[in-house]
């Protein structure tokens with residue numbers, strides 16, 4: 001039984017659908033990342049799950065019971081969750097008192113409070129800051145206080161909204177390490193919103209891609225990354241080469257895709273005549289100075305239109321009769337002497353092509 005389940009959650013504001021039929025299941029102990037661009041509805045969804053707002057329609061089950069059945073159910077569920085807001089606010093009091101605040105409200109005895117807060121302060125690395133006024137802390141430190149405040153009550157579910165937005169890389173790494181410690185130490189169920197896919201990959205067991213208020217795909221990161229289910233998800237996860245075509249032949253799942261003046265070989269179940277997109281990740285495209293013939297490979301003569309250096313990698317933009325982008329090491333770029341207007345061969349394996357069905361328009 002999932003610990004949290006939403007069924008067809010809809011949120012409508014001023015006649016606009018902000019969330020559309022969101023159905024999700026998150027198991028106990030699972031780390032689930034909601035990824036999506038800004039404005040997709042991540043915060044709105046987390047607020048609904050934390051029972052801060054009421055959905056326009058749909059249901060939420062916590063540990064198997066419908067939370068809207070009674071006020072008591074709702075309160076019980078709320079007590080077992082803690083929410084770290086996208087822009088956390090700290091109270092104008094010491095770091096220690098900020099973290100102890102919720103426990104005091106719950107009338108936990110002083111000795112236990114001291115023990116729990118002491119342990120958490122150590123965990124978040126703020127022991128030496130305990131007497132500092134929390135309003136004097138840096139952004140990263142405030143975020144750690146906010147997380148400490150959330151976990152000190154030992155929630156079953158921790159909701160994190162963009163835990164590292166606006167933080168520098170060092171603070172981001174510290175927060176991610178802290179989240180990893182929480183994941184390892186407790187069996188806390190975590191639902192986190194992030195627009196940073198690589199963060200989702202580093203921390204989460206499973207991801208849900210939220211685009212424009214809809215969950216478009218859920219699954220392991222690798223599945224979504226290599227086999228996006230739609231053009232929109234492919235775009236979001238950074239598949240830069242998305243080429244329109246039609247399945248021209250299918251010989252025991254080895255297909256050819258007619259893309260106009262060219263043909264791409266791929267592996268797919270789709271039947272002849274099906275309209276598809278051929279998706280190729282730029283890192284799966286290699287370049288060579290001579291044509292390599294192999295039936296398992298796609299090889300196109302290409303003219304380089306632009307080379308953009310990005311640290312140890314180069315982004316090579318080409319015209320193969322269709323636009324194609326490759327991401328290759330700087331070293332290969334130098335060895336092959338790649339530059340604009342040079343003619344090369346762009347090569348990618350049939351197994352490196354992910355085929356998505358095109359919606360008929």
Ligand SMILES: Nc1ncnc2c1ncn2[C@@H]1O[C@H](COP(=O)(O)OP(=O)(O)OP(=O)(O)O)[C@@H](O)[C@H]1O
Pocket residue numbers: 013014018036037038039040041042043044045086162195
């Ligand atoms: N109270 C509200 N009233 C009206 N519209 C709202 C309200 N809250 C959010 N929205 C709108 O709903 C949409 C989703 O907002 P939300 O904050 O959930 O997105 P998000 O995915 O969290 O974005 P970000 O990554 O920027 O935090 C946005 O278009 C936003 O303007």
Ligand SMILES: [Mg+2]
Pocket residue numbers: 042043044086161162193
């Ligand atoms: Mg948000």
